[in-house]
Amino acid sequence: xxxxxxxxxxxxxxxxxxxxxxxxxxxxxxxxxxxxxxxxxxxxxxxxxxxxxxxxxxxxxxxxxxxxxxxxxxxxxxxxxxxxxxxxxxxxxxxxxxxxxxxxxxxxxxxxxxxxxxxxxxxxxxxxxxxxxxxxxxxxxxxxxxxxxxxxxxxxxxxxxxxxxxxxxxxxxxxxxxxxxxxxxxxxxxxxxxxxxxxxxxxxxxxxxxxxxxxxxxxxxxxxxxxxxxxxxxxxxxxxxxxxxxxxxxxxxxxxxxxxxxxxxxxxxxxxxxxxxxxxxxxxxx
Amino acid sequence: xxxxxxxxxxxxxxxxxxxxxxxxxxxxxxxxxxxxxxxxxxxxxxxxxxxxxxxxxxxxxxxxxxxxxxxxxxxxxxxxxxxxxxxxxxxxxxxxxxxxxxxxxxxxxxxxxxxxxxxxxxxxxxxxxxxxxxxxxxxxxxxxxxxxxxxxxxxxxxxxxxxxxxxxxxxxxxxxxxxxxxxxxxxxxxxxxxxxxxxxxxxxxxxxxxxxxxxxxxxxxxxxxxxxxxxxxxxxxxxxxxxxxxxxxxxxxxxxxxxxxxxxxxxxxxxxxxxxxxxxxxxxxx
Numbered sequence: 001x002x003x004x005x006x007x008x009x010x011x012x013x014x015x016x017x018x019x020x021x022x023x024x025x026x027x028x029x030x031x032x033x034x035x036x037x038x039x040x041x042x043x044x045x046x047x048x049x050x051x052x053x054x055x056x057x058x059x060x061x062x063x064x065x066x067x068x069x070x071x072x073x074x075x076x077x078x079x080x081x082x083x084x085x086x087x088x089x090x091x092x093x094x095x096x097x098x099x100x101x102x103x104x105x106x107x108x109x110x111x112x113x114x115x116x117x118x119x120x121x122x123x124x125x126x127x128x129x130x131x132x133x134x135x136x137x138x139x140x141x142x143x144x145x146x147x148x149x150x151x152x153x154x155x156x157x158x159x160x161x162x163x164x165x166x167x168x169x170x171x172x173x174x175x176x177x178x179x180x181x182x183x184x185x186x187x188x189x190x191x192x193x194x195x196x197x198x199x200x201x202x203x204x205x206x207x208x209x210x211x212x213x214x215x216x217x218x219x220x221x222x223x224x225x226x227x228x229x230x231x232x233x234x235x236x237x238x239x240x241x242x243x244x245x246x247x248x249x250x251x252x253x254x255x256x257x258x259x260x261x262x263x264x265x266x267x268x269x270x271x272x273x274x275x276x277x278x279x280x281x282x283x284x285x286x
Numbered sequence: 287x288x289x290x291x292x293x294x295x296x297x298x299x300x301x302x303x304x305x306x307x308x309x310x311x312x313x314x315x316x317x318x319x320x321x322x323x324x325x326x327x328x329x330x331x332x333x334x335x336x337x338x339x340x341x342x343x344x345x346x347x348x349x350x351x352x353x354x355x356x357x358x359x360x361x362x363x364x365x366x367x368x369x370x371x372x373x374x375x376x377x378x379x380x381x382x383x384x385x386x387x388x389x390x391x392x393x394x395x396x397x398x399x400x401x402x403x404x405x406x407x408x409x410x411x412x413x414x415x416x417x418x419x420x421x422x423x424x425x426x427x428x429x430x431x432x433x434x435x436x437x438x439x440x441x442x443x444x445x446x447x448x449x450x451x452x453x454x455x456x457x458x459x460x461x462x463x464x465x466x467x468x469x470x471x472x473x474x475x476x477x478x479x480x481x482x483x484x485x486x487x488x489x490x491x492x493x494x495x496x497x498x499x500x501x502x503x504x505x506x507x508x509x510x511x512x513x514x515x516x517x518x519x520x521x522x523x524x525x526x527x528x529x530x531x532x533x534x535x536x537x538x539x540x541x542x543x544x545x546x547x548x549x550x551x552x553x554x555x556x557x558x559x560x561x562x563x564x565x566x567x568x569x570x571x572x
Contacts (some may be wrong), residue, residue, distance in 0.1 A: 023438060029446040032438050083401070088374075088393035107374035108449045115369070117441050118404065122433045123359070129426060136422035140415060143429060147408045152309060152318050156402050160315040163394045 003276030010050040013063060015041070020125045035105040036120070040078050042229045043096040046109055047277070048190040049074045052086065054273040055194030055208055066128040069142055073190045073216035075121035076146065080155055080186070082114035090234070121146065127221070134197065143198050149189035158182035162237070168187075171243050176217060179240070182225075184216025191274075207263045211274060214260035218281050221253040256280050289562030296336040299349060301327070303357045306409045321391040321399035322406070326364050328407030331383040334476040335360045340559040341494055352483055352539070355428055355473070355492070358410040362432065365403035365548045366441055366472075368396055407432065420483065426480050435475035444468035448523070459528050462503060465526070469509075470502025479562075493549045497560060500546035504567050507539040514568075541570050542562060 003046045018040055049070035056066035085092040085100040086107060093103050102110035125146060128139045150156060158181030168174035191212040195205050224239040225246055233242065241249035257278045264271045264278075306325055309319045335356035342352035371378040371386040372393060388396035394403060406407050411432060414425045444467030451478055454460035477498040481491050510525040519528065527535035543564045550557045550564075 016371060018428050026440075029438065029440075029443050029450065030448060042568065079519075081543045083397065086397070088397060109446065111369065111372070111374060112445055115401070115404070115436075117310055118401070119433055119436045119442065119530065122408065122429065126426065126430055126433065136426060139426060140412065140422060143408065144412055145413065147405055150405045151315075151402075151409065152315065152402050152405075156318065156398055156405065159398055160318045160395065163316065210527075260429050 003273065003280050006054075006273050006276065007045065007047070007050050010045045010053050010063070012047045013067060014053075014070060014074065015045045017067045018074060021068075021071060021075075021127070022120060029103060030108055032113050032116055035109050036078075036116055038104060039082050039095075039101045039113065040117070042098055044074065044078070046074060048186060050273070051187065051190040051212075051277070054271075054277075055191045056197050057194075057272070058267060058271055059195060059198030059200055059204065061194065061198045062216050065131060066194055068124050069193045069197055070190075072088040072121040072142075072146060073186065073193065074125040075117045076150060076155075076189075077122060079114045079187060080115035080159070082110055082117070082152075084138070084159065086110060086113035086114075089159070090093065093162040113153065117152070138196060138199065140238055142193055145189050145196060146192055149185045154181050158185070165236075165238070171238065172240075175238065175240050175243065179217050179220040180213065182230070183220040184213045187216040187219065188212035205264050211260045214263070215278060215281065216258040218253045218256040218260065218278075221249050221256070222281055222284060225249050254282065289559065289566050292559050292562065293331065293336050296339050296349070297332045300332045300335045300339075300356060300360065303353050304360060307354075307361075307413070309355060310404060317391060317395055318399050318402055321387055321395050322402055324362075324390060325368050325381075325387045325399065326361070326403070327382065328384055330364070332360060332362065334363055334472060336371075336559070337473065337476040337498075337563070338480040340557075341477045342483050343480075344557055344560065345481060345484030345486055345490065346486045346551060347480065349433065352480055354410050354413040355479045355483055356476075357427075358407040358432060359472065359479065361403045361407035361477075362436060362441075363408060363472060364399045366436075366445075367408065368400035368403070370445065372396060372400075375445070377397075378512040382438075399520060404436070407431050420538070423487065424482060428479055431479055431482060435471045440467050440471035444471070449524075451524070457524065458526075461524065461526050465503050465506040467501065469506040470499045473502040473505065474498035489552065493552050496549040497546045500542040500549065501564060502565065504539045504546065507535050507542070508567055508570060511535050511539070540568065 022036055022040060025034050025037055027033050052070035052073055053063050053066050057063065076286050079274055082101045084090050085095055086102055092099060095255060101113060125142055128134045148154065158178055161178050188209055191208050192205065221240045225241045227233050228241045228246065233239065260278050261275055264275055308322055308326060311320050311323055313319050338356035339349050339352050343349065367381060368387045369527045370376050372383055372388055373571055378386055387399060411428055413459055414420045415459055434440065444464055447464050474495055477494050478491065481494050507526045513519050514527045516531065519525065546564050550561055
C-alpha cells in the first residue's frame, strides 16, 4: 500500500532526527533523558510529523527543510500522552502495549519528562534558525502555531474538559468540540506548519486547515470505535460511539473523511499522502 | 528605601500586563483560567520581571518595550512553583501563606494550569511581534533564552536532582550546581532577556550574567537560611545551611553578593535597582 510505504519511509528520517534533538540517555541528569526517550521511541507511528512533511512537500518544500518542524510536533504529541497517562489524569498503566512512562520512571520524573518534551519542542523548532532559506518571520509563525495548538482553547482546554466532564444538552456538539481540541488541534498544527514553511496562499491554508480538522475528528471517532470494540473503553468517559452507537459513529466518521477529501480537490492529484491517510483512517483496525 | 519603591512601582505595571495576557476567569474552560490566575496573583513580589525591566532600562530600553518579556519570565516562575508544590513533587499544601494551587483546584487542574502558564509564557513573548522597533531575530533570541533556562540542563534538571537526591562527594559543589539550576537559571534569564532586548555588548552581557548567577545563589542560600530559622525546613532535603551551618551559609551568601556588586562596576552608578537588590538579599527577613 502506497500510504504505508510513504509513512515507513518518513519514519526513518523522523526517528533519526528525534534521536539527534533529545539529549543522550547518559547525559546528566540521565533519568529524565531516559524517560523522554522511552516515551518518544515507544512505538509511535509518526503520523503527525509525516503530515507536516507531506503538506510541506505538497507545496514544494523538501523533507530536509521541514524535518525540525515535523519533529517538534511529535514532541508535543508525546508530552501530551505522558501527562494524559499520569495517575492524577487518566491513570493509564499502559501506552502502546508497554508500561506507561510513570510506571517505569515514577510519577515525578514522568511529569518532568513531559514538561521537558514540551520545552524540547520549542528547542527543535528553533533549529530552523540554522536554515538560511527559512525567514525569521516564518519561524516566529511556526512558534505561534505550535503555541496556539497547545493553549487552553485547544489541547490543554480539551484535557480540562476531559477531566471535568460537563453535562451538556447537545452531546454531539459537545463531543465534536472536545475532539477538535484534543485531536484535531495538533493534527491541524502539523499540517498547517508544513504550509507555513512553504508560505502557502490563504486558499491553500484554508483547504489544509479544513482537511486537518475533518481528519482529526474522523481519527478520534475511529479510535473510540476501536477501543469500544476491543473492550478498552474507559467507563468514566463519554465517547462518540458510546453515546450514538457504533453504526452512527462510523457513518459520521465517513462523512468527515469525505469532507477532508473534498478539501484536497484544489491540489489536483498531488496530495497522495494526505488522501492516503484519509483512506487509512476509514479502514484502520488498530 | 529606594529599592522597595522601585519594585512596588514596577509591580503595578507588571500586574496590569499579566492581567491582560492571561485569559479572563470566565473564559471557557474557566476552571483552568481561575487556577492560573489564583497562582499568578497569589502574592508574588515580581522580583524576576522587575529584573528584566531593570536590565533593559540600564541599557536604554523603556519599560513599555520590555514589559511582555518581563511578564513571560514571571509566568515561567509561576509554572515551576505550581508543579513544585504538586503531591508527587514537594507535596506542599501552602504557597506564600495560602493553600497551594492543587489544594484549591485539585491535582489534575493544577498540573494543567502549570503547563498552560508555560505555554502562555511563549504567547506573551510572541507579543513582542507587535513592536516594530524589536527585530524578529531579537524575539527569536528571547525565545531561545527562555527555552534554555527551562531545559534539562537548567530548571527541569534542577527539579530532577531535587527529587533523586544523589549522594555526592563534594556537597558544596553539588548544592551550588543545584541552586544554579533551580534558582540562578531563571534569574539570569530575566536579566539577560532585558539585555537581549537592548542588544547588549558581549561585555555587558557577561557582566549581567555573572551578576545574575551570584544573585541567584545568594538568594537561594538566604531562602534556605530563613526556612531553617523559621523551622520550615523540609527534612528530606539537603540544603546549604543544613549542611554547613547558618554562619558559613551567611558568609558564602555575602561573598556572592560582593561578587555580584563587583560585576556591576562596569555600569558606573547607573545600576541602582540591581545593586539595590543585592543589598535587599543581604538583609531580607522573609
